[in-house]
Amino acid sequence: MTESGNATDVLLLTLDVNGEQHEVITEPRRTLVDVLRHDLRLTGTHVGCEHGICGACTVLVDDRPTRACLMFAAQAEGARIRTVESLSDGPELSDLQRSFSEHHGLQCGFCTPGFLMLAEGFLAERPEATKDEIREVVASNLCRCTGYQTIVEAIDGCAVARRCPKEF
Amino acid sequence: MKQPLVEGQLVGRSVSRREDPRLLTGRGRFVDDIALPGMLHAQFVRSTVAHGEITSVDLTAVREVPGVVAAFTADDLELADITAELGRPLSEFVPTAMPVLARDRVRYVGEPVAIVVARDAYAVEDGLEAAKVGYATLPPVTSEQTALAPGAPLVHEEATRNTLVDVSLFATDGIDEIFDAAACVVHVESRTGRQNALPLETRGVVAHWDDREEQLVLQTCTQVPHQVRTVASRCLRLDERAVRVVVPDMGGGFGQKCVVGREEIAAAAVALRLRRPVKWIEDRKDALSASFLAREQHYEVRAAFDADGRILGLDADVVCDMGAYSCYPFTAGIEPLMASAEMPGVYRVPAYRVRGRAVTTNKAPTAPYRGVSRPQYVMVVERLFERAARELGLDAVEIRRRNVITEFPYTGVNNITYDPGSYLESLNLCERLVKDEGWYEKRSAAAAEGRHIGIGYSCFSERTGYGSAAFAQRKMRVVPGFDISEVRMDTSGAVTVTTGTMSHGQSHETTMAQIVSDELGLDIGKVRLHQGDTERITYGWGTFASRSITVGGSAVRLAAAKLGEKLCRIAAARWDAARDDVELAGGGAHHRDGRVLTYEELADVAYLQAHLLPKDIEPGLSATATFDVFNDGTFSNATHGVVVELHENTGQVEILRYVCVEDCGVAINPQVVEGQCRGGIAQGIAGALFEQVTYDDQGEPSATSFMDYKVPTAHEIPDVLIHHLETPCAFTETGAKGAGEGGTIGAPAAVLNAVNDALRPTGVELDHTPITPETVHRALNLELSS
Ligand code: FES
Ligand code: FES
Numbered sequence: 001m002t003e004s005g006n007a008t009d010v011l012l013l014t015l016d017v018n019g020e021q022h023e024v025i026t027e028p029r030r031t032l033v034d035v036l037r038h039d040l041r042l043t044g045t046h047v048g049c050e051h052g053i054c055g056a057c058t059v060l061v062d063d064r065p066t067r068a069c070l071m072f073a074a075q076a077e078g079a080r081i082r083t084v085e086s087l088s089d090g091p092e093l094s095d096l097q098r099s100f101s102e103h104h105g106l107q108c109g110f111c112t113p114g115f116l117m118l119a120e121g122f123l124a125e126r127p128e129a130t131k132d133e134i135r136e137v138v139a140s141n142l143c144r145c146t147g148y149q150t151i152v153e154a155i156d157g158c159a160v161a162r163r164c165p166k167e168f
Numbered sequence: 169m170k171q172p173l174v175e176g177q178l179v180g181r182s183v184s185r186r187e188d189p190r191l192l193t194g195r196g197r198f199v200d201d202i203a204l205p206g207m208l209h210a211q212f213v214r215s216t217v218a219h220g221e222i223t224s225v226d227l228t229a230v231r232e233v234p235g236v237v238a239a240f241t242a243d244d245l246e247l248a249d250i251t252a253e254l255g256r257p258l259s260e261f262v263p264t265a266m267p268v269l270a271r272d273r274v275r276y277v278g279e280p281v282a283i284v285v286a287r288d289a290y291a292v293e294d295g296l297e298a299a300k301v302g303y304a305t306l307p308p309v310t311s312e313q314t315a316l317a318p319g320a321p322l323v324h325e326e327a328t329r330n331t332l333v334d335v336s337l338f339a340t341d342g343i344d345e346i347f348d349a350a351a352c353v354v355h356v357e358s359r360t361g362r363q364n365a366l367p368l369e370t371r372g373v374v375a376h377w378d379d380r381e382e383q384l385v386l387q388t389c390t391q392v393p394h395q396v397r398t399v400a401s402r403c404l405r406l407d408e409r410a411v412r413v414v415v416p417d418m419g420g421g422f423g424q425k426c427v428v429g430r431e432e433i434a435a436a437a438v439a440l441r442l443r444r445p446v447k448w449i450e451d452r453k454d455a456l457s458a459s460f461l462a463r464e465q466h467y468e469v470r471a472a473f474d475a476d477g478r479i480l481g482l483d484a485d486v487v488c489d490m491g492a493y494s495c496y497p498f499t500a501g502i503e504p505l506m507a508s509a510e511m512p513g514v515y516r517v518p519a520y521r522v523r524g525r526a527v528t529t530n531k532a533p534t535a536p537y538r539g540v541s542r543p544q545y546v547m548v549v550e551r552l553f554e555r556a557a558r559e560l561g562l563d564a565v566e567i568r569r570r571n572v573i574t575e576f577p578y579t580g581v582n583n584i585t586y587d588p589g590s591y592l593e594s595l596n597l598c599e600r601l602v603k604d605e606g607w608y609e610k611r612s613a614a615a616a617e618g619r620h621i622g623i624g625y626s627c628f629s630e631r632t633g634y635g636s637a638a639f640a641q642r643k644m645r646v647v648p649g650f651d652i653s654e655v656r657m658d659t660s661g662a663v664t665v666t667t668g669t670m671s672h673g674q675s676h677e678t679t680m681a682q683i684v685s686d687e688l689g690l691d692i693g694k695v696r697l698h699q700g701d702t703e704r705i706t707y708g709w710g711t712f713a714s715r716s717i718t719v720g721g722s723a724v725r726l727a728a729a730k731l732g733e734k735l736c737r738i739a740a741a742r743w744d745a746a747r748d749d750v751e752l753a754g755g756g757a758h759h760r761d762g763r764v765l766t767y768e769e770l771a772d773v774a775y776l777q778a779h780l781l782p783k784d785i786e787p788g789l790s791a792t793a794t795f796d797v798f799n800d801g802t803f804s805n806a807t808h809g810v811v812v813e814l815h816e817n818t819g820q821v822e823i824l825r826y827v828c829v830e831d832c833g834v835a836i837n838p839q840v841v842e843g844q845c846r847g848g849i850a851q852g853i854a855g856a857l858f859e860q861v862t863y864d865d866q867g868e869p870s871a872t873s874f875m876d877y878k879v880p881t882a883h884e885i886p887d888v889l890i891h892h893l894e895t896p897c898a899f900t901e902t903g904a905k906g907a908g909e910g911g912t913i914g915a916p917a918a919v920l921n922a923v924n925d926a927l928r929p930t931g932v933e934l935d936h937t938p939i940t941p942e943t944v945h946r947a948l949n950l951e952l953s954s
Contacts, residue, residue: 027290029290030290034289037200037201038203038289041203042194043194043197043198043200043201044193044194044195044196045194046198046200046368046369046419047200048368048369048370048452049452049873049874050451050452051452051873051874051875053873053874053875054368054452054874056368083194084192084193084194085193085194087192087193088192088193091189093189093192093193097192097193100188100192101184101185101188101189101192102184104182104185104839104840104842104843106188106191106192107420107673107674107675107843107847108367108368108369108417108418108419108420108672108673109187109188109191109192109196109417109419109673110196110198110367110368110369110419110420111368111419112191112192113194116192135882135883136882136883138881138882139881139882139883140881141881142368142874142879142881143368144366144367144368144420144422144847144851144879145368145420145673145843145847146843146846146847146850147846147847147848147849147850147885147888147911148850148881148882148885149846149885149886149887149888150843150846151882152882
């Protein structure tokens with residue numbers, strides 16, 4: 001069989017990712033995370049399990065943290081998608097990213113984009129979140145390196161600073 | 169050790185991580201992020217039976233699947249086997265070959281039988297489904313007991329009784345008499361569950377042939393790039409110079425990536441044959457069922473005590489279920505040899521006898537995993553002390569106080585000489601921290617209300633500065649230990665440091681730069697680390713056994729010091745001054761009389777004005793140094809204290825408090841050390857309470873997704889209070905001892921002891937991990953019904 005052989009139909013999709021429109025020709029079975037990573041080359045979003053548990057693939061879909069491995073790219077048409085690449089503008093880190101660094105909330109950094117997008121979506125929805133609520137949300141993703149404490153502290157630190165900017 | 173690094177420097181400070189900005193913005197580059205023109209995607213046809221003869225492999229239909237480009241069996245690729253060896257007699261070690269792809273026989277579910285490449289990752293999965301492999305099944309060996317039973321089926325014909333390693337490293341004369349005469353003899357029989365080190369980034373490789381360099385290039389996530397190069401060149405029968413291994417960012421390893429995987433070699437072989445880039449990324453199902461595993465051990469241990477609680481002897485029999493193959497380069501000896509050599513640990517034990525065995529079974533093979541055997545042996549030894557304390561009516565901490573080593577250097581019954589540590593101090597301080605928070609009172613109050621709170625400790629040391637001498641004692645055929653570093657300054661006075669170690673989350677880019685920055689008096693922004701590239705340094709042993717800062721960091725400091733010496737000599741020559749009148753600081757060379765030459769000026773002379781150099785100074789600014797540890801190594805130590813509550817209705821073990829007092833000598837970057845502790849403790853708790861790779865009696869793995877393999881989340885892992893003690897190491901250039909594994913070593917013992925403390929009223933004592941809710945529930949209900 002040659003490489004040009006093709007058993008499946010393809011679709012033309014338009015995806016809104018980080019405020020840019022992208023046209024992608026892809027198989028219907030292709031997941032959102034694969035299209036983001038391999039077709040659009042936005043490799044910041046990672047894959048840890050492909051079955052919805054680890055959360056490494058978390059992106060925002062219409063502002064809600066979403067497992068990009070559990071969604072077909074075709075389902076994301078018409079939605080606003082945000083990936084980790086959107087968090088900072090130029091070389092400056094965002095306050096959330098800075099907080100992760102200050103609290104040593106990452107080691108290998110593989111889970112980090114997923115946690116950042118999880119936190120970004122969550123804090124936008126609940127800026128007044130308590131540390132316990134943050135821990136609850138952090139428990140939806142897996143990290144194998146940090147033991148989670150510093151991730152919770154990083155997100156809490158960012159939330160506190162956003163609430164009372166003058167003290168910081 | 170050299171003089172402590174001077175005041176006002178970066179070593180000892182929580183300098184913020186230099187790797188963070190790229191990792192936080194999605195600009196890190198992990199192996200699956202790499203895409204090369206014309207790249208093919210590989211996956212493996214894997215065995216569906218645990219034990220069997222391969223009767224046929226038919227890949228015809230696979231090759232017909234749209235998008236599939238090629239498919240190969242072992243016979244097609246004609247690769248040499250991977251064989252790890254120990255230099256021990258056959259009575260002690262049986263070498264077994266691990267073919268890159270299975271030939272004739274399969275020995276575990278998930279063993280790779282054929283490799284398929286397709287133009288994308290979806291098509292390759294389609295291809296796998298079309299593969300037809302015939303097996304004549306053989307009876308599987310699924311546990312260490314069945315492996316050792318007379319008449320058991322053999323996993324490898326050459327290994328009678330399925331035993332790959334059988335060593336009796338120590339047997340003190342008269343030990344039986346000591347046990348006969350002892351006031352108290354306690355016994356522990358303990359099993360620990362098979363675990364997966366489980367880096368969040370699975371294994372993977374992108375291999376391609378580089379025509380210009382005439383090299384096969386493997387971009388692979390490995391902790392040991394040079395060893396992958398060695399094995400790839402041997403399996404593919406290439407000169408080693410024709411293989412380059414480059415490691416991108418790595419999403420964890422924890423030991424699973426410090427051995428050579430057969431898949432990366434197979435993918436390389438296909439790239440070589442097709443002259444096209446080939447990518448293999450392990451999926452999570454394969455990572456859970458067919459990657460290297462660890463930790464399934466069985467201990468039968470007795471300890472003899474006098475009436476005052478002083479330990480008189482330890483008699484241990486350790487059997488490790490190593491699965492189907494010996495890993496390269498460590499072999500199946502990794503776990504039994506570690507347990508046998510390192511026991512009894514922090515305690516003064518006058519008599520010791522140990523037998524350590526590795527048995528082979530039809531399960532995925534094992535590799536080192538963070539802590540290697542020390543989580544297990546420490547747990548068992550700590551159980552013995554707790555049991556003896558109960559029998560003798562002593563306090564659990566007091567009995568440890570009476571037995572820990574307090575005089576250094578101390579040579580143990582296992583012939584190890586321990587460098588100075590803070591065993592007693594860490595124990596006392598940890599107990600104090602737990603007491604000061606009122607946990608003893610809370611425990612009593614809870615008991616009065618019918619709740620079950622328990623307090624447990626573990627006290628341990630861990631060898632971290634393994635040099636060649638220590639590994640040579642294990643009789644490894646391939647002896648790790650030294651490391652090499654090059655420090656190079658460019659014409660702008662900026663420095664590139666190359667190391668043979670490889671960070672996979674341990675912050676080397678920051679900590680190594682801190683060391684160099686202090687040594688040369690150079691701004692850290694001017695220092696960059698290069699790691700994980702076999703072309704950049706002649707050899708290196710990568711990162712495992714907490715060796716990076718102890719050994720690698722020492723080589724880095726020595727190389728920087730050599731470069732510094734050259735800079736001083738150039739400055740002295742320029743000034744026509746004596747070498748001793750020159751010293752380095754603040755980004756340049758200073759003469760006593762106040763004259764200064766900046767590094768930029770010195771580098772300008774070394775490269776662009778080389779005619780100004782005296783004859784005995786070569787142009788250029790680079791220096792290379794090697795470092796090895798020639799004595800028994802260096803020992804970090806810690807005490808962990810845990811408070812748990814057992815929930816009657818669910819059997820759940822909830823951790824209420826976790827306190828860790830650790831001593832890793834000079835902490836180059838305390839925040840990084842704390843991160844290593846916390847992460848390690850999380851993995852130790854995971855082993856104590858949650859994670860287990862299970863198999864049915866046909867050898868079918870039953871935890872192949874995160875639904876079944878229970879990785880703890882932020883719900884289960886508590887905050888950890890960390891207190892540092894600092895006993896500088898005498899044998900390393902940095903004063904540092906390793907810090908990567910201690911958390912994992914200390915946690916299971918402390919958790920198990922705390923659970924047993926809470927179970928005290930029931931009379932039940934638990935000695936196995938993971939401690940399941942079912943066991944706890946049963947124990948508590950025993951109490952209720954009695
Ligand atoms: S990769 Fe999507 S949840 Fe794990
Ligand atoms: S930092 Fe490595 S998995 Fe979270």
